[in-house]
Amino acid sequence: MVLQHRISLLFLIFSCPIVLTDSCNSRCLANILIAKKMKSAPQANNCTVNVTITSMQYETLSFDTKNMQMSSRVKVNMMWTDQELEWNDTISNAKAVMLPVDKIWTPELVLDNAIDVTVKPYTNDVQVTRNGTVDYAVILFIAVSCNDINLFSYPFVKGKCSVAINGWNQSFCELNLTQPTNISNVGGIQGEWETVSVTVEQDETFQNRRYLSVSLSISPFSAVVTLILPSILIMLADLVTFALPVQGGERNNLKVTLVLSFTMFLLILNDHLSSGGRCSPILHYHFCFCLVNLVLSMVMSIVLTHLTLDERFLPCKCSKNLKPPPKTASLGQDEADAGVIAITRSSDLPSEVASLQKIVNFLENIDQKEQVANSNVAFVDRLDKICFCFFLFIDIIYIIIVVVVTRTDLCKEKKKVFWDTEDDNNYYYIGGALYFFNGTEYENY
Template sequence: MACHQKISLLLLIFSSPVVLLESCDSRCLAKKLIDKKEMSAPQNAQCSVTVNVTLVQYETLTFDTKEMQMSSRVLVKMRWTDPELAWDDTISSAASVMLPVHKIWTPGLVLDNVIDVTTKTYTDDVAVKNDGTVNYAVVLFIAVSCDISLFTYPFVTGDCGVAINGWNQSDCDLSFVYLNNATMFGSSQCGEWNTESVAIQSDQQAPSRNYLSVTLSINPFCAVVTLILPSVLIMVADLVSFSLPIQGGERNNLKVTLVLSFTMFLLILNDRLSSGGRCAPLLHYHFCFCLVNLVLSMVMSLVLTHLMTADGLLTYRCSKRIERQNTHLDQDEDAGVIVTTKTTELEMASIQKTVNVLENINQTNQRANSNEVFVDFLDKLCFLFFLFVDIIYVITVCVIVTKTEMCKSQNPKIWITLVS
């Protein structure tokens, strides 16, 4: 009987771990891990932490061309091992457990070159495996300033960097190891900008520093239709306006209208493009050239019209002077007729007066015709001058856009150096 009791007692003692194991479920295990309050980083002897980045998904939200700022959304999934969060089968048979994200340590991302950043956890819980492996995801809403040259706008392609790293100070550091390259999700177009590609690259001088290199390009169709094409058509209309006659004022009215219309495009350009940076967009210089060309053309047309009008005014004054002389001559002749009462002399004086008037009118017409020929010659000369200037300008712009290496984008300095 005593032997039977001892055997029962031994069975009870050996069966207690099994009862304990079955009684500690996943929620019980989560409570035990939370009670440990492991809020510090899992550090090795070298005071360093390595976090594996398993996934980086990127999406461009907006791009402000005037301020040269890019807003984007980045999803980062990470995995690391924390030995203090591991357990064996003697504690629980669960393969993994869910823990509140704010109850354990999670790595902080350092974004060196951002203007503004908002960090949100992908979920409020993280999955922890029995070997201490933690899977964690975070969503970053980032605003960053981009150094993309707009010199050849709207035919622009450039790279914008987003520095996403851990931290490194003194002997301790947090390093990220990217297991896969970045991918894009969502729409690749935001306004007139397109996201061509995104890749994870490392700095040549500091291989431990990584950043997202986002390649952007502009869809030139909108800018060509709304800015470049109207300016070209206005310049063509200015050249065609030289076919209108100088007399009448129709040409001057058209040229003034062209100048006012072009001023409207300058206001549109000022609202759309950034005027700062290392190199101002070539479109600014294009609009400046077109405006100066239109104003000079308008001034030349006004000058030619004034020359034509001034000649007519001079003829009118000469005619008035001749009429006054003839009036005095009539008075003298009338007095002579009254005195002499000779009808023959009066008739001869009238005939002579008529001949003088006709001769003066003929001379005035010849002078006006010769002046009109001269003004027409100047008008044709001005047309050829502006046509020549426009052709040289088009050739120069084509050479600058296709051949020149000026204002190329440089690798920006996106890192912050911490002095130990």
């Protein structure tokens, strides 16, 4: 009886794995793995976690030219092996199982140059295979500063913006990311900016740091139509206004209108384009030159209009052929003389002679005033032609300078270092031993 009981007990013990194998399905297996509470990182003897990024999808959402900030969406697919999550056939025949993403450890990515980061799991579940390989996907919404892009030749700009996605690196432990060579780029054009390509590049100074290099370019059509072309047309209209007569206020009114219109475009430029930094866009200098040119042209036109009306504004004018009018002559005296002439009787000979003399003086004064007025007009016309030639010469010289400056690379922004070097203490494992790299050689730690 005792022997039979022992045989039955042994049969029950050896039959348990078979019962578990037949009864433990994928959901049962998932519950077993969840019960292990593997929330800590799978650490090897050298305290290093190796994570492979199988694929990466990049999309530029927007680009703020005023603040030089780029917002992007990056989908990262990662894989790593956690030996504590593997199982054999004695537990379950399932090849893979789905686990909740918050029940196991998942890697945290480090973005050194990010202004704002939002991390969302692509799904609420992760896939774990029989050998403990975890397949995990995450979506990153990233905002980075792109001050490395040189806006000096705006709107004809091409540059690169960096998105530093790496693992963390402490004194002894690190999360080592193996990044893919090819990155898929979706969504090419965002406003005036276009994403040309996205590549993974390695930093020249920090050998263990890599980053996404996003090549961007501006479509110049919008800026040319809304900013550059109107400024050129306004400057051309200002030169054409010299064809209007100086007398009257038509030219002055038109020049004031041009100045006010250009001020509106200057406000649009200030709201749209960044003006800070060492390499300020040349478009700011262009608008400044145009505004000063328009204001000077308006002031000169007003002065010339005054010169046609009042000769006292002509201290440098000299006329050899014309005699200045008598200082004692005045309009009131001329009117009085005209009244005397009208009432003089022809019977009084001396009075008639005096009246004739006054008539002659009156006519001579009128003729001198007409000659002075004509002289003022001729002198102002000469000054007007000189001003036109001066502004035309200045505009031609300015166009040549702009062409030369835009053809040469006069302004270069220095590349900024955005890595957090305090966490990178240059500790390495070589042959199972820990070494410290002091910049020139390795020292055993």
